[in-house]
Amino acid sequence: MSSFTFPSSFKTQDIVTNSVTIHTRMSGAGPAVLLLHGYGETGDMWVPLAVDLARDHTVIVPDLRGLGRSSKPSSGFDKKTQAGDVAGVLAALRIEQIDLVTHDIGNMVGFAFAAQHPERVKRLVLIDAPLPGVGPWEEILKHPLLWHFRFGGPDMERLVAGRERIYLDRFWNEFSADPRRFSEAARAHYAALYALPGAMHAGFAQFAAFDQDAIDNQAFLAQGKLPMPVLAVGGEKSFGTMMATVTRFAASDVQEAIVPDAGHWIMEENPQGTIQLVRGFLGASR
Secondary structure, eight states: OOTTSOOTTSEEEEEEETTEEEEEEEEEOSSEEEEEOOTTOOGGGGHHHHHHHTTTSEEEEEOOTTSTTSOOOSSOOSHHHHHHHHHHHHHHHTOOOEEEEEETHHHHHHHHHHHHOGGGEEEEEEESOOOTTSSSHHHHHTOGGGGGGGOOSHHHHHHHTTOHHHHHHHHHHHTOSSGGGSOHHHHHHHHHHHTSTTHHHHHHHHHHTHHHHHHHHHHHHHTOOBOSOEEEEEETTTTTTHHHHHHTTTBSSEEEEEETTOOSOHHHHOHHHHHHHHHHHHHTTO
8 A cells, every 4th residue: 555545444535515526535433633734635635644543443545636536626725615615524414513724825824714614523633734824934935935825827727738747846845854764756746636637736726825815814813712721843954943833823822842754744754753753633622
């Protein structure tokens, strides 16, 4: 089994909700934990963590709208709307309360869900990406490695059509502590999924929604910070301790952690270190 292929014990379900179809994998029994991926990957990134957690959790792994094997709508990529996708998945599965583990764009969707439904999130893990409009967001936007936050539109979609691998390699290489750890097999796997019709549009639209996300997040925070325990995780060679700095603007109970010897792609670069941190934090809730 590859690090991005779920074993047969995980059952798939395409859940229609909120004017979109969300491809979802599920396995295990026990307290529910939902894993949200980010850009450049799909829910497949979580295989090593999902398999480990399924030993004593009910594990739910959706693909975000427009990405992976979920449907490809033309709109709805603000994170408040996508939090509605998460709510719809949980309603279809009849799950009321979850632990929530997120990475990259998944952080933003997860935050929007937790802000609107704090009673439904027991613990939240945010991994290696900032939150639009929160803390030093405007300064973060100035970092030269984050040029892609403002890159998109019809012409950009035409530029990368048929060249998805070239475009994505840039991120897999530049955001890794060691690009060799993002395997050739994983690159081919994700490039094929992002080459599906509508997927690159959806990817660009995730970033284009950041201005609206910032407005929505500031409105959430006007009602108060997140009350549940939050683990803010940075890759040692990526956001590092900045994750906790950002998260403390948004949550009142924040623990910080570092995935050692890793850049942004924590599940490719140090899966065991990531699993250890997440499992330790989730286990403390019992």
